[in-house]
Amino acid sequence: MIEALAAACTDLITDPDLLVSYQRDEADLCDSAPPLAVARPTTTDEVARLVAVAAAHRIPVVPQGARTGLAGGANAGANALVISMTRMNRILGVDPANRTATVQAGVINRALREAAREHGLTYPPDPGSWETSTIGGNVATNAGGMCCVKYGVTAEYVLALTVVLADGEVLRCGRQTAKGVAGYDLARLFVGSEGTLGVITEVTVKLRPQAEPGLTLVAEFPSVAEAGAAVARITAAGLTPSLLELLDGPMVAALEAYRPMGLDTGVGALLLASADTGSKAADDLDRIAACCGSAEVHRATDAEEADALLAARRNAHPALEHLAATTFPGGGGAVVVDDVAVPRSRLVDLIEGIARIGERTGVIVATVGHAGDGNLHPNLIIDRTDPASLAAGRRAFDDIMALGLELGGTVTGEHGVGLLKRDWLERELGPVGLRVHHAVKAALDPAGILNPGKVIAPPVDSPA
Template sequence: MSLTVDSPLLPDRLRDVLPPDAVLTDEASLAAHARDATPFPECGTPAAVVRPTTAEQVQAVLALAYELEVPVVPQGARTGVVGAAGAVDGCIVLSTVRMDRILQVDPGNRLARCEPGVTTAALNAAAAEHGLMYPPDPTSREVCTIGGNIATGAGGIRSAAYGATADHVLALDLVLPDGRRMRTGRGTVKGVAGYDLTRLVVGSEGTLAVVVGATLALRPARPPALALLAQFPSLTAAGDALAAIALAGHAPCVLELLDRATSEAVAGLGHPLLRPGGAATLVVESDTADPVRDLAAMKLLCKEAGADHVVTATTVQESRAIMEARLLAVPAVSRLAAALPGAPTPCVEDVAVPRFALPKLITTIEGIADHHGLPIFTTAHAGDGRVRPAVLFDGADAGQLARARQACEDIVAAALALGGTSTGTHGIGTLKRDWLARELDPAGLELHRGVKRLFDPKNLLNPGKVIEA
């Protein structure tokens, strides 16, 4: 039996298999869970929101939805920006945020087991109690969840040195669209038995299975780090410094680039280390065995490339002040947005290019901002070529909204033209589904569709996301 998307029977059927407080149908809850953080893709209205606390409850929800042929949209903290967690009309939104237990931290094997609703910061704090760390560090680490990180394959500012989420997922506990439970991967440090279904699910954005548990690799806590800040009169000079650092064999754990607009926004907050007027700012952090020597060498390379202002930390406290220049980028842009008329709205793009193409892409983005008459603030994880431009517009102005959406499209097109990819860390969702179809070759696109059909033959799990089934 299948139910129509507006059937009043669905909440009652869900309450048959879940505790009463786990099923929400009030208008406020439905509206709050209708979309993620992207301002663009249209979202539907869910029929119900469920908040299970156990894997068995997730199984019951998916088995019921499969029987009734009702779509299910998995959600974590909804910090994504591509519409991957947006509801479709009549769906069940399955929120995993109440599944927030850290089940085990195993120092001997350097791994942790946890549920999907654990925040990234909470897991890292638990690991730190054992002298370990969980390396992936998204900027939303305090609120984003492990399940969401796995769904999108999230990275962070240290990912060039320590890897992204996919590099640390050893095994997954999953529920398939029909309610069956399965495990992928291993609990050992090494193992190659069978196809790597774990890597297949990481980054699949909830379209193949629902993560109800994860086994994650930990690493020894990193040693104290020291930082460097360099400002440049041009993006070309900053690019020369990036190339020189890479070619000299340096491997800083953080290598961040701020464009002119972002640098000026942070300087406008009164950060003592940033001078106004710079075209680009480089923030570097080293946690090598001899960071003082490492930074001294990179300082020289920055100067030779044309840096006109360089600050090198000698203490952990000074390093924190330098790193704050990077961390203040979002608050600085938010402060500028708050002063604008109308309904200031940011659209955070996410693309990646070969590292040496970063200056060219950022220069192109500055031209896109001028062309559309909209401010764009760009930061880049320069260590691995990921670029995060924030397009600011008045969400109440239909003309600005249209220009902002076109600006985002132009940014993706520019990245692909430079040999890059349409997304570096946030995924495809609905916003970039057409771009993925262009980025993949025909054989790859058909294989993606075949994998989706194999896992989800009824196309009920997060339908319409990533690819058209």
């Protein structure tokens, strides 16, 4: 098998010391193991040859981008072939006339943005890991980000894909045109499929004109519920900020402890809002501020201060890792990143419920999220070396999942299912939805070799 894989791709890693670094993504408490081998192709043809070998030998295939995921979707197993897309990093073309770009799957989100900027265009999807995550990974998880409240998630920008199927055949789906409804929307089927239906190798995306200059404010609230109520008023007023982020008190404290910048650690919550409407931005920000009621509002005085506020928000994950390490200094501190979305009208119910769950289980919960679209990230701080802490963390995690579904929401707004939420997805889908998922998987991957065990468990009678 190794000889056949080496013939298919000249860059094949089998050194055990190197394989360990391709074992997992950034999700904590998800099973993983060093893979059998790691291939680093540079072309779609190489990927096709690798998958054909894997199919012939029934080798599980795990596609990987930058491994920045938070749900275990890129985790390897002991007998798996990892196909790392990091060397497929060429921007194949930017078409300013049609406002599109075509890139290989390993292109970094930031690199695409910079290439688009040269033409006065932008690629809006901005996951928290935009400086390091790949476009292929963003597509595979249908990544969101801070600006999706106004500009939408990855799926809304994907026009066409090149995908290697489970038998090694190459499928090109979607189209280069702005409109098109011929046939099933196969491109949208692969978006968010987390490598379980095919290996995405090339992506054509829509671009937009760059936004006008914007302004930013931060509002301080005595409680998270009051911040959530302000979000509801902003939405009800018909306002569409380019960014509307909520940080609760524990999250603010964690950020200030990690990288001090003068944040008030005594607040119940912060609401960060931006308006990128050029000459109208000041008026739009005034209307947003009015919706914040009696909260103390601070406007960024210049672009540098606004960028500092946004950088603080993007530091949430390393700040939480720092909090875990200092809370449990023995080395067992872990961050379990949750991701739940509810209808905007139920955001306050979700916020208050998360606080009760933290109190009831005794788990430190620091919440940050995209309040403008009802998507919050409650982060659980636990000690992975302490069985009692692990058990409490799992109870809190499950209770938050159950609460999200009870409020009419979903178990993942943008991070994906991976391994972390597979069982909860089944509860969200119901028996009919699960059966349809299995049917699609069986049609495209009958041997079950593509990222097995991720998203949905195979049915009992499956060959996988």
